[in-house]
Amino acid sequence: MTETHPRLRGSMTALATPFREGAFDEAAFRAFVSWQIAQGTHGLVPVGTTGETPTLSHAEHDRVVEVCIDEAAGRVPVVAGAGSNSTAEAVERARHAERAGADAVLIVTPYYNKPTQDGLYAHFKAVNDAVGIPIIIYNIPGRSVVDMSVETMTRLFELKNIAGVKDATAKLDRVSLQRQAMGEDFIQLSGEDATALGFNAHGGRGCISVVSNVAPRLCADLQEATLGGDYAKALRIQDLLLPLHTSLFLETNPSPVKYALARLGHMREDVRLPLLPVSAGTRAIVDAALRHAGLLEV
Numbered sequence: 343m344t345e346t347h348p349r350l351r352g353s354m355t356a357l358a359t360p361f362r363e364g365a366f367d368e369a370a371f372r373a374f375v376s377w378q379i380a381q382g383t384h385g386l387v388p389v390g391t392t393g394e395t396p397t398l399s400h401a402e403h404d405r406v407v408e409v410c411i412d413e414a415a416g417r418v419p420v421v422a423g424a425g426s427n428s429t430a431e432a433v434e435r436a437r438h439a440e441r442a443g444a445d446a447v448l449i450v451t452p453y454y455n456k457p458t459q460d461g462l463y464a465h466f467k468a469v470n471d472a473v474g475i476p477i478i479i480y481n482i483p484g485r486s487v488v489d490m491s492v493e494t495m496t497r498l499f500e501l502k503n504i505a506g507v508k509d510a511t512a513k514l515d516r517v518s519l520q521r522q523a524m525g526e527d528f529i530q531l532s533g534e535d536a537t538a539l540g541f542n543a544h545g546g547r548g549c550i551s552v553v554s555n556v557a558p559r560l561c562a563d564l565q566e567a568t569l570g571g572d573y574a575k576a577l578r579i580q581d582l583l584l585p586l587h588t589s590l591f592l593e594t595n596p597s598p599v600k601y602a603l604a605r606l607g608h609m610r611e612d613v614r615l616p617l618l619p620v621s622a623g624t625r626a627i628v629d630a631a632l633r634h635a636g637l638l639e640v
Contacts, residue, residue: 347476347505349419350446350529351547352384352569353561355554356392358596359406360609366402368409370609375413377608378554382562386410387448387550389423391485392596397614404438411443421478421550425450429465433472446476448508448550453486459494466498476505482533483511492516496523508533508550509541517544536587539580542568552595553586556602557635585631592624602628605638 355378360370375386388410389395389403398406407422414420422439424447426432436447449469451462470477479498483489489511498504506529509516514537517530521544531548532541538549547569554561560579567576590598597613597620604611605628611619620628632638 347446347529350385350421350476350478350506350531351565352549353382353554353558353565354385354387354419354421354531354548354550355383355558355561356387356390356550356552357410358555358599358603358609359389359393359398360603361612361614362610364612364614366398366405367609368405371406371409372413374603374608375410378558379414379417381558383418383554383558384548384562384565385419385421386414387421387423390448390480390550391482392552392555392599393423394596394614394617395423397617400435403435404442407439407444408442419445421446421448423448423450424469425452425480427452427455429468432465432469436469436473436477440473440475444475446478446505447473448478448480450480450482451486451488451490453488456488459491462488462490463494463497466504467501470498470501470503473503475503477503478505478529478531479507480533481507481509481511485510492519492523495520499524499528505529506531509546510534512537514540514544517541517546521545535590536584539564539568539573539576543573552599553583553590555596555599556590556606556632557583557586557637560635582635585634586628589624589627589631592627593620598624598628601625602632605629605632 360367422444424435510533512534530546532538535553564579600611
C-alpha cells in the first residue's frame with residue numbers, strides 16, 4: 343500500500359455516544375459532531391471504545407455510523423469503528439461502514455480470544471479482502487491482551503487496504519520501529535493522549551483522541567503545531583491539556599469524559615452498565631482540569 347491518505351491526520355476525535363433514557367440520543371450526537379468540526383477537529387472516529395460499542399446493538403452501532411457520516415457531510419473524514427473479536431462480525435460492520443460512506447474503518451486486534459500473530463494476520467486479511475476502503479489497525483494491548491508485532495504489521499501493510507495503525511501501546515519507540523519497517527506512507531496515529539506530542543516527534547501524523555471530545559480546539563492546535571514542527575507551541579498547549587490527559591482516565595473511559603461533556607452542556611453523562619457515572623472525587627478533579635484548560639469558568 344503506497345497511497346498516503348493525507349486527510350487521515352491531525353486530531354481525530356474518538357467520539358462519545360450520547361444516551362437519553364437508555365437510547366441513542368441522535369439530536370445530541372448531531373449537534374456534537376457539528377461542534378467538533380466547527381472547533382477544528384480534523385477527523386471523526388465514531389463507535390470506538392469511547393463510543394461504548396460493547397454495549398451497542400448492531401442496529402445502534404450502524405445508526406451511529408450513518409448519523410456521523412451524514413452530519414459530517416464530507417467536511418472531515420470519518421473513520422468508523424468496525425472491530426470485533428469475531429472476524430465475521432468485523433467483516434459485517436466494515437462492509438456496512440463502507441456502504442454508509444465512511445472514509446476508512448478502525449479495526450481492533452481481537453480481544454479475549456488471544457489469537458497468535460498468524461491469527462491476527464488472518465483476521466485483518468479477511469477484513470481487507472471484504473472491503474475497498476482504508477483500514478486502520480487498532481493495536482491496544484491493555485484492552486485486547488494481544489500486541490501486534492511490527493513484523494505482523496509489516497506483512498499486513500503489503501495488502502491493498504491496510505493503511506496504518508492507531509497505536510495505543512504507549513511505547514514511543516514503537517513508532518520509530520514501525521516507521522523503519524514500513525516507511526513514511528504507513529499512517530501512524532497515537533491512541534494515547536498524554537504521549538501524543540512525543541508520538542509525532544517520532545514520526546506520527548496524528549492522534550485518535552479521547553480528550554478532544556472535551557477540548558477539540560486545543561487538541562487540534564497541538565496537532566497542527568507538531569505537524570508544522572513548532573514543538574515549543576505544542577509544549578505550551580500540552581501544559582494546558584495535561585490535567586485532562588490524566589483526569590479523564592481516573593475511572594474507566596468514557597465515564598469521565600461523559601461527565602466533562604455534561605459539564606460543558608454537550609450531552610448527558612449517561613453510560614451503560616457495566617460502566618457507572620464517575621465518583622464525587624473524580625468529578626472534582628475533572629472540574630479542576632477543565633478550569634486549568636480554560637474550558638470552565640473559575
